[in-house]
Amino acid sequence: CHSGSLSKTLNPTLLQGRRTMAAHCPPRGWVKCTEFILMLCTCDSVKTIKAGGKSELLMHHIRDCLPELKTRINVLAAQYQSLLNSYGEPVEEKSSTLLQLITKFAAEYCNTIEGTAKYIETAELCGGARICYIFHETFGRTLESVDPLGGLTTIDVLTAIRNATGPRPALFVPEVSFELLVKRQIKRLEEPSLRCVELVHEEMQRIIQHCSNYSTQELLRFPKLHDAIVEVVTSLLRRRLPVTNDMVHNLVAIELAYINTKHPDFADAIGLMNNNIDEQRRSRMRDLPPSVPRDKVASPTAPQGEASSVPVTEQGDGGTGSWRGMLKKGEDFLPGDRTTLQPLPSASPMRGHAVNLLDVVSCNLFHLLNTRCFPVPVSRKLSAREQRDCEVIERLIKSYFLIVRKNIQDSVPKAVMHFLVNHVKDCLQSELVGQLYKTALLNDLLTESEDMAQRRNEAADMLKALQKASQVIAEIRETHMW
Numbered sequence: 001c002h003s004g005s006l007s008k009t010l011n012p013t014l015l016q017g018r019r020t021m022a023a024h025c026p027p028r029g030w031v032k033c034t035e036f037i038l039m040l041c042t043c044d045s046v047k048t049i050k051a052g053g054k055s056e057l058l059m060h061h062i063r064d065c066l067p068e069l070k071t072r073i074n075v076l077a078a079q080y081q082s083l084l085n086s087y088g089e090p091v092e093e094k095s096s097t098l099l100q101l102i103t104k105f106a107a108e109y110c111n112t113i114e115g116t117a118k119y120i121e122t123a124e125l126c127g128g129a130r131i132c133y134i135f136h137e138t139f140g141r142t143l144e145s146v147d148p149l150g151g152l153t154t155i156d157v158l159t160a161i162r163n164a165t166g167p168r169p170a171l172f173v174p175e176v177s178f179e180l181l182v183k184r185q186i187k188r189l190e191e192p193s194l195r196c197v198e199l200v201h202e203e204m205q206r207i208i209q210h211c212s213n214y215s216t217q218e219l220l221r222f223p224k225l226h227d228a229i230v231e232v233v234t235s236l237l238r239r240r241l242p243v244t245n246d247m248v249h250n251l252v253a254i255e256l257a258y259i260n261t262k263h264p265d266f267a268d269a270i271g272l273m274n275n276n277i278d279e280q281r282r283s284r285m286r287d288l289p290p291s292v293p294r295d296k297v298a299s300p301t302a303p304q305g306e307a308s309s310v311p312v313t314e315q316g317d318g319g320t321g322s323w324r325g326m327l328k329k330g331e332d333f334l335p336g337d338r339t340t341l342q343p344l345p346s347a348s349p350m351r352g353h354a355v356n357l358l359d360v361v362s363c364n365l366f367h368l369l370n371t372r373c374f375p376v377p378v379s380r381k382l383s384a385r386e387q388r389d390c391e392v393i394e395r396l397i398k399s400y401f402l403i404v405r406k407n408i409q410d411s412v413p414k415a416v417m418h419f420l421v422n423h424v425k426d427c428l429q430s431e432l433v434g435q436l437y438k439t440a441l442l443n444d445l446l447t448e449s450e451d452m453a454q455r456r457n458e459a460a461d462m463l464k465a466l467q468k469a470s471q472v473i474a475e476i477r478e479t480h481m482w
Helices: 004-009 012-042 045-051 053-087 094-114 128-144 152-164 175-215 215-223 222-256 264-286 294-298 386-438 439-445 452-476
Strands: none
Touching: 045 094, 045 152, 053 452, 094 175, 094 222, 094 386, 094 439, 128 175, 128 386, 152 175, 152 386, 175 222, 175 386, 215 222, 222 386, 222 439, 294 386
């Protein structure tokens, strides 16, 4: 249409149309081109072009441009139609519109958590998938990285044992020293548990923005309604955060409230320790020369200066209210041990008395178990008794700590789901309706942005022009003017 050689074949009407197209060409050149073609085909000069041989070049030029022009018009018409749909129709029934928007937002929020949202994020984890990652990757790995004996030195263990015995020298390791130290270690699980709650809370805040940007774009028509919805959901999440934190804090406090030494897994751990001792004892006895009497090896005499017996009480099925009831009664020692275990018939120890922990291991326990204890250097060398006491306490702390850690790793995600995630899902729509669905707020919440009406009108006018241009091109192709 811009060929200079064609100017002579066009009448003044066509030339005026061409100048009009050129004047408007920079912003919307191709749209004006369609108007020019429309004018070209509706004016009387079409007959002249059809009859005159000098205008054949113009006809071929128009024919070659029509397919591409038609494609571009159709593509842009679809874009403007989508844009017009996003702007929505002018609000007439404000009550139903408000309720519809609230319901849709609540549904999209819940669907994002459940993983059934219409718009799935592909760049990063979002919604329920992110919460699952926090539970089983971030939180789980953090707990597994907590050392059961972290921050606990040999001096700490010995000091706890001595403080638990009072003014009298200890014959046995007091049970209270184990409880004191294991509670100190369990307390370390509280911080990562509360951090897990915080991460889930942050993700549920991010879901609000995700739904606003991808799922419910019509909310952008009403900025005040969008801000009000964000405020209501944020307030709901903020109210549930301290409740969830309190529950997680209570989960750790429950573990601290009662150290259950009768826990089946704890008994199994000590039983396995006991079986290792028995197996090592039998293996060593098999390796003895035949000339060595077996009865003397099995019951060695304790050297002078060492404790020659450790009282072990029996009660019915062997339970005594302490760890000894979980262990197999008998001579749990190895040849050459300097401590002999001799069961004595007596009543159960009174509450508060020291409990012997040395009946589960022998003095060379370091050689029986896989993990070796490396005590922190102290001002003097530890005696065999002190080393034995530390090793026993550390073994028991580690066994019980692993049990509690498994409980916390399972119960904290459940608490977060119940008190935070599921509660918000169940109450979100009712909370939004109760806070926003009010007659006094309708006009204010459904007020469109200032330029929304103008953009809607511009999009509608452009769509109408594109549809008309497409119709004209179709009519041109149906006429056989070439």
